Amino acid sequence: MQTNTRGAGDLFQLLRDGRARTRGELMEETGLARTTVVGRIAALIELGLVSPAGIGASSGGRPPATLAFNPACRLVIGVDLGATHGGVGITDLNGAVLARRQEPLDISDGPQPVLDWALDTAEQLLADIGRDPEDLLGIGVGVPGPVEHSSGRPIRPPIMPGWDGFDIPEYVRRRFSVSVLVDNDVNILALGERATTWPNVDDLLFIKVSTGIGAGIISGGVLQRGAQGAAGDIGHVQVPHGRDEDDLEATASAPALAAQLSRAIGDRIAPRDVVDRIRVGDPAAISAAREAGRAIGEVTAICVSMLNPSTVVIGGRLGVLVQEIIAGIREVVYRRAIPLATQHLNIVPAQGGVDAGIRGAALMVIEDRLAPDTIDAMLDGASTRGAR
Amino acid sequence: MQTNTRGAGDLFQLLRDGRARTRGELMEETGLARTTVVGRIAALIELGLVSPAGIGASSGGRPPATLAFNPACRLVIGVDLGATHGGVGITDLNGAVLARRQEPLDISDGPQPVLDWALDTAEQLLADIGRDPEDLLGIGVGVPGPVEHSSGRPIRPPIMPGWDGFDIPEYVRRRFSVSVLVDNDVNILALGERATTWPNVDDLLFIKVSTGIGAGIISGGVLQRGAQGAAGDIGHVQVPHGRDEDDLEATASAPALAAQLSRAIGDRIAPRDVVDRIRVGDPAAISAAREAGRAIGEVTAICVSMLNPSTVVIGGRLGVLVQEIIAGIREVVYRRAIPLATQHLNIVPAQGGVDAGIRGAALMVIEDRLAPDTIDAMLDGASTRGAR
Numbered sequence: 173m174q175t176n177t178r179g180a181g182d183l184f185q186l187l188r189d190g191r192a193r194t195r196g197e198l199m200e201e202t203g204l205a206r207t208t209v210v211g212r213i214a215a216l217i218e219l220g221l222v223s224p225a226g227i228g229a230s231s232g233g234r235p236p237a238t239l240a241f242n243p244a245c246r247l248v249i250g251v252d253l254g255a256t257h258g259g260v261g262i263t264d265l266n267g268a269v270l271a272r273r274q275e276p277l278d279i280s281d282g283p284q285p286v287l288d289w290a291l292d293t294a295e296q297l298l299a300d301i302g303r304d305p306e307d308l309l310g311i312g313v314g315v316p317g318p319v320e321h322s323s324g325r326p327i328r329p330p331i332m333p334g335w336d337g338f339d340i341p342e343y344v345r346r347r348f349s350v351s352v353l354v355d356n357d358v359n360i361l362a363l364g365e366r367a368t369t370w371p372n373v374d375d376l377l378f379i380k381v382s383t384g385i386g387a388g389i390i391s392g393g394v395l396q397r398g399a400q401g402a403a404g405d406i407g408h409v410q411v412p413h414g415r416d417e418d419d420l421e422a423t424a425s426a427p428a429l430a431a432q433l434s435r436a437i438g439d440r441i442a443p444r445d446v447v448d449r450i451r452v453g454d455p456a457a458i459s460a461a462r463e464a465g466r467a468i469g470e471v472t473a474i475c476v477s478m479l480n481p482s483t484v485v486i487g488g489r490l491g492v493l494v495q496e497i498i499a500g501i502r503e504v505v506y507r508r509a510i511p512l513a514t515q516h517l518n519i520v521p522a523q524g525g526v527d528a529g530i531r532g533a534a535l536m537v538i539e540d541r542l543a544p545d546t547i548d549a550m551l552d553g554a555s556t557r558g559a560r
Numbered sequence: 561m562q563t564n565t566r567g568a569g570d571l572f573q574l575l576r577d578g579r580a581r582t583r584g585e586l587m588e589e590t591g592l593a594r595t596t597v598v599g600r601i602a603a604l605i606e607l608g609l610v611s612p613a614g615i616g617a618s619s620g621g622r623p624p625a626t627l628a629f630n631p632a633c634r635l636v637i638g639v640d641l642g643a644t645h646g647g648v649g650i651t652d653l654n655g656a657v658l659a660r661r662q663e664p665l666d667i668s669d670g671p672q673p674v675l676d677w678a679l680d681t682a683e684q685l686l687a688d689i690g691r692d693p694e695d696l697l698g699i700g701v702g703v704p705g706p707v708e709h710s711s712g713r714p715i716r717p718p719i720m721p722g723w724d725g726f727d728i729p730e731y732v733r734r735r736f737s738v739s740v741l742v743d744n745d746v747n748i749l750a751l752g753e754r755a756t757t758w759p760n761v762d763d764l765l766f767i768k769v770s771t772g773i774g775a776g777i778i779s780g781g782v783l784q785r786g787a788q789g790a791a792g793d794i795g796h797v798q799v800p801h802g803r804d805e806d807d808l809e810a811t812a813s814a815p816a817l818a819a820q821l822s823r824a825i826g827d828r829i830a831p832r833d834v835v836d837r838i839r840v841g842d843p844a845a846i847s848a849a850r851e852a853g854r855a856i857g858e859v860t861a862i863c864v865s866m867l868n869p870s871t872v873v874i875g876g877r878l879g880v881l882v883q884e885i886i887a888g889i890r891e892v893v894y895r896r897a898i899p900l901a902t903q904h905l906n907i908v909p910a911q912g913g914v915d916a917g918i919r920g921a922a923l924m925v926i927e928d929r930l931a932p933d934t935i936d937a938m939l940d941g942a943s944t945r946g947a948r
Contacts, residue, residue, distance in 0.1 A: 179591050203567050203596030205587070212591070318900060327900060375787045387866065391777075391784045391791075398779070398868025399763045402900040409862045410896060412800040474797045474862050478775065480786025508798060512706060512715060512790040 180212040180551055181544030184221060184241070188542070192225035192238040213239055215551050220245045221265075221542075243268070246309040247298070248537050249348070251290045252529025253315050254357060255279050255331055255383040256444065258286065260293040261530030262301060265309065265538055267367055269527050271297040279316060282334030283343065291347045310351035310541050311344055312533035314360030316384065321401040324354035331383055353536050357529065358404055359395055361522070362388025364532025365485050368524040377481040378522070379406070379472060381464075381497055382488030383443060385421050391479060412470045420471050424464035426490055432460050447493050458496055465500015472501055473508035480513045487522030568600035568939055569932030572609060572629070576930070580613035580628040601627055603939050608633045609653075609930075631656075634697040635686070636925050637736070639678045640917025641703050642745060643667050643719055643771040644832065646674065648681040649918030650689060653697065653926055655755055657915050659685040667704060670722030671731065679735045698739035698929050699732055700921030702748030704772065709789040712742035719771055741924050745917065746792055747783055749910070750776025752920025753873050756912040765869040766910075767794070769856060769885055770876035771831060773809050779867060783924075800858045808859050812852035814878055820848050835881050846884055853888020860889055861896035868901045875910030 186201065187193070193201070198209050216222040217239075225240035243265040250269075252259040256279070261272035273293050277286060290313075298305060317329025324341040326332055341352035362378035370376055378388040387404040389396045396403050407421040422428055426443040433441045433449060436456045441449060449457040472484065484505070486498045502519050509517075522528065540546060574589065575581070581589070586597050604610040605627075613628035631653040638657075640647040644667070649660035661681050665674060678701075686693060705717025712729040714720055729740035750766035758764055766776040775792040777784045784791050795809040802811055810816055814831040821829045821837060824844045829837060837845035860872065872893070874886045890907050897905075910916065928934060 199593070203593060203600070204591050205593040205596075208591030208593075389779075389866070391779055391786070392782055394780055394782075396779045396784075396867070398901070399870035400868055400900055400904065402868040402898065403779075403866065405865050405868075405898050405901065406862075408898045409865050410800045410858070412798045412802075470798070471862070474794075474859070475866060477793050477797050478777070478791065478863060478866070479784070480788055480790040480793075482787035510790065510793050510796045512788055513786070513793065516788065 178548055178552075179208070180215045181547035183209070183212045184216055184542070184547055185544060187216075187222060187239070187241040190241055190243075192228075192240040194228040194236040194238050196231075196236060197228070198239075216547075219547070219550060221547075241265075245307075247303055247307045248309050248534040249294045249311040250530035250533035250535075250537075251294070251311065251313040252357065252360060252533055253277075253279060253286065253290070253313065254529075255316050258290060259526055259530050260290050260297065261527070261534070262294070262297050262303070263531060263534040263538075265542065267531050267535045267538060269530055269534075271301050272526065272530055273297060274526050279331065279335075280333050283338045283340065287340065287343055291344065294348075305348055308348055308350045310353065310537035311348060312360070312535075312537040313340055313344070313352065313354045314357040314529055314533045315340075315354065316357045318402060318405070319354050319356050321353075321355055321397055324352060326354075351537065351541055353540060355397075355401075355533075355536060356386065356404075358386040358388040359397065360388075360532035360536065361487055361524070361528055362390055362485075362532070363395055363535050364528035364530070365487065365522055365524045366390055367531055367535055368528055370483055370485070373483050375479065375481040375483075377472075377475055377479060377484045379468065379484065379486050379491065379501075380488035381424070381468060381486065381491035383426050385425050385468065385488075387475065389479065391481075406471050406475065409471055411467045412474070420467060424467045429457075429460050429464055429490075433457055436460075447489060450494050450496065461490075461494050461496035462500045464490075465497040466504050467500075468497065469501040469504025470508070473505045476505055476509040476513050476517065482516060482518065484517065484519045485522050486519065487524075487528075492521050566936055566940075567596070568603045569935035571597070571600045572604055572930070572935055573932060575604075575610060575627070575629040578629055578631075580616075580626040582616040582624040582626050584619075584624060585616070586627075604935075607935070607938060609935075629653075633695075635691060635695045636697050636922040637682045637699040638918040638921035638923075638925075639682070639699065639701045640745065640748060640921055641665075641667060641674060641678070641701065642917075643704050646678060647914055647918050648678050648685065649915070649922070650682070650685050650691070651919060651922040651926075653930065655919050655923045655926060657918055657922075659689050660914065660918055661685060662914050667719065667723075668721050671726045671728065675728070675731055679732065682736075693736055696736055696738045698741065698925040699736060700748070700923075700925040701728055701732070701740065701742045702745040702917055702921045703728075703742065704745045706790060706793070707742050707744050709741075709743055709785055712740060714742075739925065739929055741928060743785075743789075743921075743924060744774065744792075746774040746776040747785065748776075748920035748924065749875055749912070749916055750778055750873075750920070751783055751923050752916035752918070753875065753910055753912045754778055755919055755923055756916055758871055758873070761871045763867065763869040763871075765860075765863055765867060765872045767856065767860060767872065767874050767879065767889075768876035769812070769852075769874065769879035771814050773813050773856065773876075775863065777867065779869075794859050794863065797859055799855045800862070802855055802858065808855060812855045817845075817848050817852055817878075821845055824848075835877060838882050838884065849878075849882050849884035850888045852878075853885040854892050855888075856885065857889040857892025858896070861893045864893055864897040864901050864905065870904060870906065872905065872907045873910050874907065875912075875916075880909050 259274040374393040376390040385407040430443040647662040762781040764778040773795040818831040
């Protein structure tokens with residue numbers, strides 16, 4: 173049995189293209205022995221990942237059954253938490269969003285009320301589509317701050333009081349006993365935006381401009397987290413040609429713009445009102461936004477020279493809603509970065525909308541749980557339990 | 561035959577660990593049918609990648625033959641071209657250097673004399689170790705300038721007059737009819753340094769400080785070239801806190817230091833003499849080197865915040881020979897980059913020596929030619945030719 177199920181993960185990768193095949197066709201395609209194919213398919217059916225899909229062509233005698241990957245058989249919950257909003261969705265195993273809800277929230281309320289809301293919402297959405305928690309493959313969570321991806325704990329997150337070191341997976345698993353993965357919201361958005369809008373782009377840089385500023389780096393088709401999961405932290409780098417000692421977030425984030433405008437007009441502007449001030453045509457606000465875009469452009473230009481992406485996506489509330497931000501970024505990047513790196517470079521606003529964060533959080537789980545090694549490990553665990 | 565050889569590349573990856581196995585053991589390990597294992601092993605023996613390695617344990621009857629990957633059966637030529645030196649070596653399929661030669665040269669002599677020297681040297685080295693050009697799997701070439709990796713042509717290389725757009729693979733193949741891959745010297749050094757000194761590091765940043773300044777980026781265990789192969793070009797980014805409009809190479813390369821020293825002492829110092837001026841203790845030269853190190857540190861700090869490598873290796877003639885360079889880099893990186901990214905960060909001088917470039921060039925070829933898909937394609941080609 174061990175011999176037959178080890179390697180089931182590789183066989184499953186073939187079937188993820190969605191095409192139905194007979195056991196005989198799988199033998200021919202892989203060179204595997206009949207007993208191997210029969211054993212591995214039985215294990216994948218047991219996991220619920222593969223199901224009978226009809227009847228194949230007969231080569232004389234009884235026509236053989238075909239089998240196919242069934243993306244609707246298991247579900248994933250994607251949770252996308254921002255500073256002032258939260259989104260929760262249910263996806264199938266292709267990352268298609270089956271149900272969603274978004275609400276304003278305050279991340280500084282702390283982990284328990286925020287996660288309770290997310291988990292209550294997930295339970296409700298599952299009930300809405302008539303599915304059961306038993307169907308869950310896993311849960312993905314994005315949060316607006318640095319995360320140690322291996323443990324799922326936020327690490328000194330500046331705008332998330334009460335969350336430092338909180339064991340998000342442990343808390344979530346008290347309600348749903350499944351695999352839980354956590355990452356920062358920018359990495360989640362990079363994954364979601366790529367899946368939604370740029371599926372064929374292997375080198376993509378996602379830059380979120382909002383309460384904080386951060387980057388999600390996809391290189392060679394893979395999200396890069398670096399050695400400690402800290403990759404993409406461009407919010408705390410010095411701005412070339414900027415005021416000395418001011419980092420990018422202190423120069424160009426929503427709170428930085430609010431502070432600049434407050435000083436300029438002698439009245440207190442809240443960070444959440446910055447977008448409105450710009451969109452109603454306040455000249456001081458428009459000029460500050462353009463300057464903020466240029467500062468982000470100075471740092472983006474270095475990223476572009478260093479990583480040579482083919483697409484830079486500008487997201488976050490400011491990045492998407494304020495055209496002066498992307499205009500300032502484009503102006504500086506095309507002036508500064510090396511010609512070979514900008515010749516074919518697109519700099520575009522994010523288009524994924526609400527679903528990008530939900531879908532990104534779910535895809536993080538799907539790519540992890542459906543990887544060949546993970547499936548083999550799941551089957552090992554199952555057969556070990558069965559043997560006890 | 562097609563069915564049996566497709567997938568031979570995957571079977572070969574198992575054998576790359578060097579352990580000898582019988583055909584029966586391979587069937588058990590993979591779940592493949594006997595006919596599949598027999599066919600794929602025959603194809604791998606035909607390619608010269610796998611050979612009989614002795615006799616396995618008998619389970620009754622005639623003891624079965626074992627098979628193993630034979631790294632000495634095929635050879636790779638690694639060519640490492642710098643601005644003022646060249647290295648040529650022969651490696652086995654594990655990247656172990658079997659023979660090498662290094663000589664001063666001038667890259668600005670142009671492609672034909674430089675490549676002729678490299679190919680003459682390779683032929684001589686092959687003869688020295690008593691091997692034949694028939695044994696070659698491929699040739700890797702590193703050059704000191706930007707390269708379009710897909711075509712192997714230098715793209716407007718600043719210090720390589722006569723090389724712009726030159727088809728290096730086509731020229732090399734006139735002498736040796738094998739696969740030829742070309743990359744810039746910094747990527748080659750990153751691959752070689754990792755293999756030589758940091759085999760377990762998946763996130764490594766290599767910075768070369770010499771006539772030019774450039775970076776080689778290994779993220780998630782993979783060398784990242786970006787969309788146009790331009791990744792790692794940090795020589796042309798603006799230096800934060802630097803003199804306005806001066807890029808990193810204009811601030812901190814060997815020619816930049818030579819120009820600064822020439823102005824300071826009113827006499828002409830050549831770039832190649834900069835290292836000596838520093839090492840004999842000239843205070844102006846030492847101070848300029850420390851400042852150059854700090855400027856490189858400003859850009860490196862941004863790279864570290866963005867990529868979160870676990871190891872930064874400082875290479876190139878200046879980087880390795882002048883301790884003030886690495887001291888300046890360390891000073892600024894540990895001051896500027898975010899704590900989470902520097903907490904476990906090593907900044908170390910390159911240790912690979914002459915062999916790093918040769919080995920890196922060879923490894924680029926080995927990883928490409930021994931990848932599962934490449935082996936399957938080689939076998940497809942072979943069986944198509946056989947069928948004609």
